[in-house]
Amino acid sequence: MSATPHTDRDPFAVMLRGAFLPTVAVGPVAVVVAAILGGGKAALGAALGFVIALAFFALGLIIMRKLGGASDPFRFLASALAVFMGQMIFLLLVIIALQGASWLDGTAFGLTILAVALVWQVFQVIAFVRSRRLAFDEPQETRQDGGSA
Numbered sequence: 001m002s003a004t005p006h007t008d009r010d011p012f013a014v015m016l017r018g019a020f021l022p023t024v025a026v027g028p029v030a031v032v033v034a035a036i037l038g039g040g041k042a043a044l045g046a047a048l049g050f051v052i053a054l055a056f057f058a059l060g061l062i063i064m065r066k067l068g069g070a071s072d073p074f075r076f077l078a079s080a081l082a083v084f085m086g087q088m089i090f091l092l093l094v095i096i097a098l099q100g101a102s103w104l105d106g107t108a109f110g111l112t113i114l115a116v117a118l119v120w121q122v123f124q125v126i127a128f129v130r131s132r133r134l135a136f137d138e139p140q141e142t143r144q145d146g147g148s149a
Contacts, residue, residue, distance in 0.1 A: 012065035018127020049112035
């Protein structure tokens with residue numbers, strides 16, 4: 001096994017692939033559990049929560065990938081903050097739109113979003129760690145006496 005970092009791999013694509021499949025597996029489980037425990041209204045809430053949470057996280061990574069700010073730290077921070085703000089506005093609009101939805105079980109909706117968020121975040125971090133990206137600048141070459149070249 002090589003200990004060298006994979007600097008040529010796109011970290012956003014790696015994280016998206018690493019988090020997407022485990023998260024997709026959570027959705028049907030959440031819908032079935034909600035249907036058994038709360039009926040059709042709960043299953044609908046779980047399904048909607050799953051779709052919204054999956055779109056929320058996947059679109060965030062896809063947009064960050066398209067912005068291409070991973071090479072410059074300042075550009076990355078600016079784009080990450082812009083994407084985060086967009087995600088918060090999206091979430092606010094969804095909450096406002098579903099505020100008075102009597103056809104939706106809010107508990108199943110919220111618990112499914114929480115489960116999806118936890119699974120996504122855990123597997124996204126695992127994928128990033130496995131991608132072996134450097135978290136610091138590479139050291140400059142030094143002479144034998146310890147001075148810079």
